[in-house]
Amino acid sequence: MRNLILKLLLLLHVIFDVTITLIALGFYSPGWHFNLDSIFSTFNFSRYSYWTSPLDYVALSLLRQVSLLIAIIIVRRGKSEKLKKWMLIYDILGIIGYMIAVLKLLIFDETPENMKYPGVYMNTGSSIFLTFSLPFVIRKTLLNKKNGDVEYERLNENQENSTNVENGTTSNGTSNGTSNETATSTSTPSTSSSSESTENKKDEEEDDAVTKEEKEKRLPLSKHLWQIVKLCGKQWKWFTAAYSLLLIDCILNLIEPALYSQMMSTAIQMKSFDILKKACLVLAIVQFSEATCNTVRYICMQYAERLTARNIRIGLFKSILHQDISFFDENKTGQLMSRITHDSESISNSLPVYIETTTNNLFMLFGSAPIMFYYSWQLSISTFITFPITLLMTKYYGLFVEKLSEKENDATAVSNETVEEVLSAIRTVRSFAAEKMEHSRYTRNTDAWFKISIKSVIVGTFYNYFWATMWNIEDVVIYLYGGYLTLNGRMAPEALLTYVFYHWRLHAALNAFSSLFSDVMKTIGSSRKVIHIMNRHPELDYEVGTETPEVVGNIIFEDVEFAYPTRKTAKVLNGISLSIEPGKTIALVGPSGNGKSTLVSLIQQFYAPQSGQILLDGTPVQNIDHHHYHTKIALVAQEPTLFSGTIRENILYGIEDGTDEDMMRVSEMANVHEFVSKMEKGYDTKCGEKGVQMSGGQKQRIAIARALIRNPRVLILDEATSALDADSESMVQEALNRCARERTVVVIAHRLSTVRSADRIAVIEKGNVTEMGNHEELMKNESGLYYKLVSKQLGLDVKKEEKEEKPIVDFF
Ligand SMILES: Nc1ncnc2c1ncn2[C@@H]1O[C@H](COP(=O)(O)OP(=O)(O)OP(=O)(O)O)[C@@H](O)[C@H]1O
Numbered sequence: 001m002r003n004l005i006l007k008l009l010l011l012l013h014v015i016f017d018v019t020i021t022l023i024a025l026g027f028y029s030p031g032w033h034f035n036l037d038s039i040f041s042t043f044n045f046s047r048y049s050y051w052t053s054p055l056d057y058v059a060l061s062l063l064r065q066v067s068l069l070i071a072i073i074i075v076r077r078g079k080s081e082k083l084k085k086w087m088l089i090y091d092i093l094g095i096i097g098y099m100i101a102v103l104k105l106l107i108f109d110e111t112p113e114n115m116k117y118p119g120v121y122m123n124t125g126s127s128i129f130l131t132f133s134l135p136f137v138i139r140k141t142l143l144n145k146k147n148g149d150v151e152y153e154r155l156n157e158n159q160e161n162s163t164n165v166e167n168g169t170t171s172n173g174t175s176n177g178t179s180n181e182t183a184t185s186t187s188t189p190s191t192s193s194s195s196e197s198t199e200n201k202k203d204e205e206e207d208d209a210v211t212k213e214e215k216e217k218r219l220p221l222s223k224h225l226w227q228i229v230k231l232c233g234k235q236w237k238w239f240t241a242a243y244s245l246l247l248i249d250c251i252l253n254l255i256e257p258a259l260y261s262q263m264m265s266t267a268i269q270m271k272s273f274d275i276l277k278k279a280c281l282v283l284a285i286v287q288f289s290e291a292t293c294n295t296v297r298y299i300c301m302q303y304a305e306r307l308t309a310r311n312i313r314i315g316l317f318k319s320i321l322h323q324d325i326s327f328f329d330e331n332k333t334g335q336l337m338s339r340i341t342h343d344s345e346s347i348s349n350s351l352p353v354y355i356e357t358t359t360n361n362l363f364m365l366f367g368s369a370p371i372m373f374y375y376s377w378q379l380s381i382s383t384f385i386t387f388p389i390t391l392l393m394t395k396y397y398g399l400f401v402e403k404l405s406e407k408e409n410d411a412t413a414v415s416n417e418t419v420e421e422v423l424s425a426i427r428t429v430r431s432f433a434a435e436k437m438e439h440s441r442y443t444r445n446t447d448a449w450f451k452i453s454i455k456s457v458i459v460g461t462f463y464n465y466f467w468a469t470m471w472n473i474e475d476v477v478i479y480l481y482g483g484y485l486t487l488n489g490r491m492a493p494e495a496l497l498t499y500v501f502y503h504w505r506l507h508a509a510l511n512a513f514s515s516l517f518s519d520v521m522k523t524i525g526s527s528r529k530v531i532h533i534m535n536r537h538p539e540l541d542y543e544v545g546t547e548t549p550e551v552v553g554n555i556i557f558e559d560v561e562f563a564y565p566t567r568k569t570a571k572v573l574n575g576i577s578l579s580i581e582p583g584k585t586i587a588l589v590g591p592s593g594n595g596k597s598t599l600v601s602l603i604q605q606f607y608a609p610q611s612g613q614i615l616l617d618g619t620p621v622q623n624i625d626h627h628h629y630h631t632k633i634a635l636v637a638q639e640p641t642l643f644s645g646t647i648r649e650n651i652l653y654g655i656e657d658g659t660d661e662d663m664m665r666v667s668e669m670a671n672v673h674e675f676v677s678k679m680e681k682g683y684d685t686k687c688g689e690k691g692v693q694m695s696g697g698q699k700q701r702i703a704i705a706r707a708l709i710r711n712p713r714v715l716i717l718d719e720a721t722s723a724l725d726a727d728s729e730s731m732v733q734e735a736l737n738r739c740a741r742e743r744t745v746v747v748i749a750h751r752l753s754t755v756r757s758a759d760r761i762a763v764i765e766k767g768n769v770t771e772m773g774n775h776e777e778l779m780k781n782e783s784g785l786y787y788k789l790v791s792k793q794l795g796l797d798v799k800k801e802e803k804e805e806k807p808i809v810d811f812f
Pocket residue numbers: 329564566567572590591592593594595596597598599
């Protein structure tokens with residue numbers, strides 16, 4: 001049905017085009033009298049004259065039909081992709097058609113008699129309309145895509161192709177001649193550069209995780225713009241105030257020239273000083289009102305802008321905080337920081353200003369244009385003759401700028417990410433003497449940004465140059481044609497002067513539009529990811545759970561299958577079933593990389609299983625209220641992260657109504673008080689960024705206290721002591737011993753001696769529980785993995801025990 005309507009539209013366009021062009025030929029006589037002979041006489045080629053014959057309109061119509069026919073043939077041959085690429089030619093044809101039609105009208109105007117023929121207006125109007133509508137009709141009917149997408153695809157393709165060419169590869173990935181030459185002549189550098197480029201490519205693929213997902217869910221331009229407007233629209237009261245004042249300013253601006261020139265010429269003609277004084281008084285009042293309007297408008301605007309920036313930042317941060325953990329596996333901290341600080345600000349800083357500039361300049365445009373037409377319609381249409389070229393150029397430039405700006409922001413985000421990563425791991429960098437390597441990594445990333453931004457500067461400069469050239473041509477046309485009209489007595493000299501005056505204003509308005517459009521596209525580019533993240537609904541929404549059951553601490557895994565979202569094909573858990581009894585200690589052991597920590601991550605609800613379910617006391621964990629759940633289940637990780645606040649703040653983290661008594665109680669239990677009491681500032685001692693001012697053992701004990709303050713029913717210890725020396729280990733284990741009583745404890749440990757006395761031991765192998773029982777039971781199975789692991793380790797441990805003459809610390 002839709003197809004039929006589209007075909008009908010195409011047919012209607014052709015019928016309308018041919019009919020109106022031919023019928024108009026019948027009206028080439030004064031008044032509305034249709035004359036069939038007039039049509040036939042037009043086709044008398046021997047009498048053709050460019051000054052009087054409407055045959056050019058027929059030629060234009062023919063050109064349209066032929067180009068439409070070519071488009072149909074191309075599509076019928078199944079090459080619509082090619083047609084998409086050639087649409088620029090149709091756009092250019094449209095512009096040429098417009099220019100010919102306008103020129104023809106001006107030429108007809110040279111013989112005043114011609115201007116009495118309605119056919120002239122019919123032909124000019126229909127030619128302009130039909131040549132412009134042709135590309136639109138082709139896009140809508142023959143190419144089953146929206147305008148924007150077609151151009152996006154073409155630009156993407158062009159850019160990808162150009163990137164491939166730059167990289168020395170063709171689109172199918174093979175090396176082109178130049179790179180082959182390099183490869184043969186200097187094999188080592190080329191190998192390293194190719195491996196570097198492969199690495200870079202891999203990096204880019206990883207870095208662009210948001211980009212890939214975002215591309216899939218990319219909003220159409222109009223919807224995206226609407227989202228930005230909605231973000232800014234929350235401050236509509238301030239913006240309305242600002243725009244109302246702007247409107248007053250615009251009106252004053254528009255009437256100013258006409259008013260002054262009127263008053264001044266009256267004063268000069270009447271030689272009256274009184275009128276001159278009045279004119280100056282009016283001028284002073286108007287200018288004072290303008291200045292006041294502008295000041296108040298500025299305040300309103302700035303307030304609204306900053307409020308918008310605040311809201312976008314907070315909204316974006318909130319949205320990031322709500323994302324599932326897999327989102328953070330895919331997106332790097334530095335890049336997200338860049339979105340919050342840089343990209344979000346570009347929305348609030350620019351859009352309101354764009355609206356302001358648009359209003360101002362639209363007003364000037366629609367205000368000045370009728371006045372210009374009033375003074376001379378001939379001069380006006382000759383002024384606007386190059387307008388469509390500028391529009392077309394602006395459209396393509398805008399699309400290019402959007403793409404480029406998105407890339408520029410990505411590049412900025414990547415180099416920010418490097419800074420963040422290096423600074424947060426500066427000790428590792430120093431101890432591996434990797435300063436030079438990191439310096440060159442940052443240089444490489446910054447160079448990538450530099451290349452893109454230089455590209456944008458070069459293209460922008462050419463675009464501005466193009467605009468300036470267009471305007472210079474227009475200026476010459478106005479002076480030449482305007483002078484010609486004045487010399488012929490068809491325009492008064494004052495009218496020409498006033499016209500030129502308004503033309504400058506129009507020039508300024510259109511000039512502002514030219515940079516405005518590219519700026520808007522830049523903002524759209526940088527806002528893409530911000531909007532994407534703000535709209536992103538986490539796959540695992542922690543806010544959906546509402547139940548707050550009493551928790552005893554029985555955890556059951558029912559046939560749980562799981563693969564990490566970043567590696568969907570690599571299953572880590574293969575239908576695991578496991579019951580962790582309340583109040584008991586279960587140890588998870590097994591070879592490295594077999595899924596122990598993954599099990600803990602699932603208990604923590606960092607990820608959701610692909611199938612099966614996890615129950616806490618019979619309730620599916622995802623149904624339990626997030627806050628309630630995490631007061632009942634607490635984790636002490638292998639490398640606990642402390643925040644940069646004081647020890648007090650770290651222990652009471654996330655507990656809004658925590659008291660000093662609570663803190664002291666858990667500090668005693670976790671052996672924190674023992675070292676804090678020796679510190680000068682006690683619990684007010686700062687921990688440093690990520691707890692850098694604390695020792696490993698102190699960090700662990702603060703982390704245990706932080707877990708215990710929630711009085712959890714389930715305590716998860718993920719290799720909580722593996723990184724510690726013997727002294728710290730005994731302190732931490734003593735603390736853990738105390739806390740483990742009457743709680744369900746899930747412990748992961750590689751040192752089998754530490755799990756020997758757990759109530760149950762689950763051997764996790766290739767994402768499954770392969771053995772289950774206590775130490776003695778499992779040791780009976782000599783062919784089992786546990787037996788092998790223990791014997792292997794006991795061999796070492798026995799020797800150690802013999803040497804030290806005491807068993808190694810066993811905290812259960
Ligand atoms: N965030 C992640 N994204 C993708 N894959 C991951 C992620 N974390 C772990 N993996 C992969 O999942 C598998 C299981 O890892 P897991 O950390 O659960 O093993 P583990 O048994 O705890 O090992 P270890 O004893 O060495 O800590 C590994 O192959 C690992 O590479």
